[in-house]
Amino acid sequence: xxxxxxxxxxxxxxxxxxxxxxxxxxxxxxxxxxxxxxxxxxxxxxxxxxxxxxxxxxxxxxxxxxxxxxxxxxxxxxxxxxxxxxxxxxxxxxxxxxxxxxxxxxxxxxxxxxxxxxxxxxxxxxxxxxxxxxxxxxxxxxxxxxxxxxxxxxxxxxxxxxxxxxxxxxxxxxxxxxxxxxxxxxxxxxxxxxxxxxxx
Amino acid sequence: xxxxxxxxxxxxxxxxxxxxxxxxxxxxxxxxxxxxxxxxxxxxxxxxxxxxxxxxxxxxxxxxxxxxxxxxxxxxxxxxxxxxxxxxxxxxxxxxxxxxxxxxxxxxxxxxxxxxxxxxxxxxxxxxxxxxxxxxxxxxxxxxxxxxxxxxxxxxxxxxxxxxxxxxxxxxxxxxxxxxxxxxxxxxxxxxxxxxxxxx
Numbered sequence: 001x002x003x004x005x006x007x008x009x010x011x012x013x014x015x016x017x018x019x020x021x022x023x024x025x026x027x028x029x030x031x032x033x034x035x036x037x038x039x040x041x042x043x044x045x046x047x048x049x050x051x052x053x054x055x056x057x058x059x060x061x062x063x064x065x066x067x068x069x070x071x072x073x074x075x076x077x078x079x080x081x082x083x084x085x086x087x088x089x090x091x092x093x094x095x096x097x098x099x100x101x102x103x104x105x106x107x108x109x110x111x112x113x114x115x116x117x118x119x120x121x122x123x124x125x126x127x128x129x130x131x132x133x134x135x136x137x138x139x140x141x142x143x144x145x146x147x148x149x150x151x152x153x154x155x156x157x158x159x160x161x162x163x164x165x166x167x168x169x170x171x172x173x174x175x176x177x178x179x180x181x182x183x184x185x186x187x188x189x190x191x192x193x194x195x196x197x198x199x200x
Numbered sequence: 201x202x203x204x205x206x207x208x209x210x211x212x213x214x215x216x217x218x219x220x221x222x223x224x225x226x227x228x229x230x231x232x233x234x235x236x237x238x239x240x241x242x243x244x245x246x247x248x249x250x251x252x253x254x255x256x257x258x259x260x261x262x263x264x265x266x267x268x269x270x271x272x273x274x275x276x277x278x279x280x281x282x283x284x285x286x287x288x289x290x291x292x293x294x295x296x297x298x299x300x301x302x303x304x305x306x307x308x309x310x311x312x313x314x315x316x317x318x319x320x321x322x323x324x325x326x327x328x329x330x331x332x333x334x335x336x337x338x339x340x341x342x343x344x345x346x347x348x349x350x351x352x353x354x355x356x357x358x359x360x361x362x363x364x365x366x367x368x369x370x371x372x373x374x375x376x377x378x379x380x381x382x383x384x385x386x387x388x389x390x391x392x393x394x395x396x397x398x399x400x
Contacts, residue, residue, distance in 0.1 A: 013289075021289040029316050030279040032272040061262045062281075069266055072232040073273075079230040081262075089213075089221040116229050 039070025097138035119147035133164030239270025297338035319347035333364030
């Protein structure tokens with residue numbers, strides 16, 4: 001997705017610890033046209049010209065919601081977003097799985113109400129980043145608990161140098177990244193910040 | 201918005217402490233068609249047939265993001281969502297304001313990077329609920345810190361019995377609710393659960 005690659009090159013910031021900041025269009029500000037086209041790209045690439053095999057989209061709060069909703073709007077199926085804290089209003093049994101947040105540095109438990117992800121549903125997981133694969137692993141665990149069927153994974157940005165994709169080769173479902181970041185380098189005395197990014 | 205009123209009547213649950221659970225279309229699951237029409241309704245009602253006076257939409261994570269993005273997609277201006285935790289990737293000065301979460305029962309600080317809300321911008325605040333007005337008050341505080349101009353407020357559901365609207369009469373901007381919940385009653389031995397809801 002060339003438009004996304006251009007935005008990452010122009011606006012991305014490399015921060016200590018191998019972190020990539022893209023607040024301008026993913027994690028703090030949303031650009032409506034770019035977000036809409038992310039949804040269109042996920043549907044096109046996960047369907048490969050055939051009828052989309054999906055009954056529900058699953059994502060995780062917070063920054064997964066926008067690309068997942070954009071996808072939901074194109075494909076016309078509901079979206080469930082896993083919560084990182086369980087609201088006091090929840091009374092149904094939960095599907096839960098732990099993951100470690102890279103940007104927050106803490107362990108989180110993702111929770112989905114058992115009423116909101118149903119056995120037999122075909123699920124696309126859509127998220128903002130694929131880095132170490134912690135969130136994806138937790139969401140797949142939740143799909144399995146629900147006895148639903150994973151039929152596709154879409155991430156806006158894959159940080160290929162984290163190597164997460166290899167953890168999921170046994171899944172046998174398409175894993176689509178709209179942009180692949182192969183290398184990031186912080187600015188230092190000798191060189192400017194560098195982001196090596198290509199089509200995913 | 202009759203469709204929304206019907207969904208609240210059919211799917212809403214009243215929980216102890218005057219809480220209204222609408223996980224089926226706002227706080228855990230999103231219905232793409234309903235969410236799209238929320239955005240269309242906000243734009244129609246906040247514009248009143250004239251050119252929308254808005255340069256940016258402001259909301260708060262988590263459940264404000266979907267109705268705010270739907271609005272952003274219709275009106276074609278960017279969306280900034282205030283964060284409840286400051287990501288380790290943030291390096292710019294922040295606009296911050298405190299509020300108390302009703303459903304979580306804890307004090308939260310909403311944060312917006314000073315790069316992501318600019319002086320002079322005309323701002324619509326869009327959120328899921330107007331209950332006691334804590335989040336709205338904090339977001340208005342952030343708009344003021346940024347020297348931006350509030351030109352409209354839209355909430356999906358106003359719990360009128362909490363009386364928050366009176367706190368904001370001095371604002372002199374339209375406050376639009378897509379549905380107004382006037383009374384909620386928990387189920388008890390003598391009566392079934394009751395939700396009194398009308399057009400906002």
